[in-house]
Amino acid sequence: MADAITKSGFTAHDEKITARSSLFYRPQAKTGLMSWLTTVDHKRIGFLYGVFALFFFLVGGVEALLIRIQLAVPNNNFLSAQQYNEMFTMHATTMIFLAIMPLSAAFFNFIMPLQIGARDVAFPRLNAFSLWVFVAGAIILNIGWFMHDGAPNGGWFGYTPLTTRTFSPNHAIDMWVMGLQLLGVASIAASLNFITTIINMRAPGLTMMRLPVFTWMTLITAFLIVLSFPAITIALIELMMDRSFSTNFFEVSNGGMPILWTHLFWVFGHPEVYILILPAMGIISEILPTFSRKPLFGYPIVVFSGACIGFLGFGVWSHHMFTTGMGTVATAAFAMTTMAIAVPTGVKIFNWVGTIWGGHISMRTPMMFALGFIWLFMIGGLSGVMHSAAPADAQQHNSYFVVAHFHYVLIGGSLFALLAGIHYWFPLMFGRKVSEFWGKLSFWVIFIGFNTTFFPMHFLGLNGMPRRTFTYDPNMGWSNSNFIATIGAFILGVGVTIYFVVMVYTYFKGEKVKNDPWDGRTLEWSLPNPVPEYNYAVIPVVHARDAFWYQKQHKAEIEAEKAKAAKEEELHGGIHMPFQSLYPFIASLGLLIGGIGVSTMDSNPDPKVIVGKKLTVCFIGLAIFLYGVYCWALEGNEGYHIHLDNHGDDHKH
Amino acid sequence: MSSVASGAIDHHHDSTTSTGIPNKKLLMWAFLASDCMFFGCLISTHLIYRLHPPAGTPAATQVFSIELTSFSTFILLMSSLMMALAVNAIQKGNLKSMRASLILTIICGLIFLGCQVYEFNEFVYVKHLTISNSILGTTFFTLTGTHGIHVLLGVIWLTSMLIYSYTGRLTEKDAIDVESMGLYWHFVDIVWIVIFTVVYLLEYI
């Protein structure tokens, strides 16, 4: 596998680089394990995010199937109630934080710098750090499966007082808290990096209103992350303080209010769902124009709507809390803001339809997933706006109607778009194209399986079936729909399996293609495949939206510009590339060890022991982290240069 | 990447970026926007719990010492001045002056931390307000403690930068690093401006 990866393209030749002398040895391996652990190349980092995301997607999928087996028939005892709690908690946490978000991050990393004509992100080592801290968080979240205390079991939203020490005495929730904190650090660091990159590293002529929509959505999502994650960071700190230091944030007997957790969680939680959907909308906004051979309809409105959704998303959080008794004014206010946010969302859908309308439609696999997205996301949006009416929500809340809603927007929406994106950009990343037959087959099986699973849940919910309960009585009238949903889930599982098998097969043996197989419109398609390590031999000058389309219509002008820019770049010393570094990985390792110490170990009850095992492990983790950070700071941000000769071959020094 | 003529570094414009803003400065301002939300939520928690304190909560005015806190507030303000002077100095290439200002910043920071430690000890052992025995204690110590940790991290960063400046590797072209650190330090100060008003002063009205 490693060989295949190294042959796939975004690795350079294994030449010795005559580096300037510096205090620290800079890793130079271009192949093998060390090259992956020390990489700062956004393409490799994106690939790693994708690999981890797809792995955890399968884990989350298995968790879902186990839930569906348990619910297939009434009064089932396939899973105990306790196991069921772990399943739905981990299914949600895994899918949201370990599958959808990192899969989006894979595209942010790989595609966005290419779309803006950059050679990497603004802070390559910080990018690597984000990746490895994500892995650390993923490990801590899942380590409970292998421990006596079990996996986290308080729901993905961790409501107090259930998650306080009184009602969840063992370490399962501590692992959940610590895992999420690390994931928050990773997400915030990566988003700060992307904001800086998109604002500051655009190619000449690439004004903000010429940016590809996917890059715009990356920017807006990054803002959402850096502004919403602090809320959950604080909530988790308060919960951890309550659990470990007997504070009273959520301790009713001493003046605490558990509802505060719910508020702080959803102040984060609502923007989080827009974090999950906006990148998907960005991908769709790239695919539809390409396969309709038309520019995106109403580009400024699509961008502005995305920004509105992001901004308004901070003002709707209590629509998750309509039944908590906030009082008439608060409930009405949040109902109104929630209805308002449906408007920009609907506007985007009209713009997508307008894009397809009158276009020369090419029904390739990415287009099918994109069209599926429009339809299924719209259904999810309709059930969502039904929730926005607080009186109606009083019936829908906590029922399977909500489960139907969010699976339509998250699977029908986010997942379909991401699956579309994988097919769409596969030729760029790996130089191969997925077979149309197998791609379309996987689409149809997934489409049928998904709708079979979740459409009945609308009715289950309106007929009163509550969420998060491990079984139900046969005389409730829910049995048939549940059985159908379970069948659907397995069909969905088959569809996903086909998709994965096809993807892996194509990676190794798929049909090879030259660059730009879809006649694309955006800059990333102007690159050869495999994409060279340095991305652009010459930084392009951008003249219009859909920059590559312009380039294709004005070939002579672009050639002259390229020649001129190439000369200037040589005068400046060639293409500057950053050195690789192991320190982001080491710093993350420190956080992993410290995190394991904090969340999984018991304090020593003996008061005479000042520094017990737990504190020792925490200090070791901290020491490794500090060592990594200091070396990172001190090694400097030097790099090496690549010079291209007339044949485009590179020479490094 | 190309070398700059000496004395001609423009510290406020980076021609290699699309906006002219240096990358590190943009990163730090984005991070501070995020930190605003962080402290906003923490301060909200404190204020929410001061709206309807349960019976038996100690009266804050009996516990707080406004003289001590005013003193530490002045000290932190002075540290901000010193930090601004340090950045100003390194932007002129004046390493000696930068070091002196940094040392004063660190001293002010340490005095502030010392005051916090003293205050916490007073509250716990003399006034019997602990982090776990009342909701006031919980929110107060968590909020001011988190701020204190931010100050401590700042002091560690300042000290590291000071030591680094003696190795000969810190020159005018690295002013952006000192400026970024300065932005963080000033932010810690403005958070304290808010905390001093809403946590301490509001109790006395």
Added chain:
Amino acid sequence: MDRNLHGRIPTRIHLILYKTMSHSAVANHDHGNEHSKFEIFVQLAMLLAVITGVEIITVYLPFSHTTLVTVLMVLSAVKFLFVIFIFMHLRWDKAFCTILFFIGMVLAGFTMWALLQVFSVSNSIPLSSL
């Protein structure tokens, strides 16, 4: 902000504002001679100390709760803005830095306000406080 302040502030602040404005006119190429930058910073520090002193005295004044809270909020806001615009250099930097920070600051302020509103209504009073 400047217009609001000009009306009712003594000479020292006028001096600072005048100096900062005349230097921003020269914008990004000449950041003034070092003396006046140094002076601006020192004078601002003294002003901040004075405002802090005023705040401390204010809490002991016999005015209504609402008045005092408003005065304190305004004074703190003034200190806050002075530090970010002058010590943190936003006055002389590209406007985008200001926009970036204000997005976070305004959102944090709005979230705080909304949370306090929700918890202030009678429905939200915890039973233990009644």
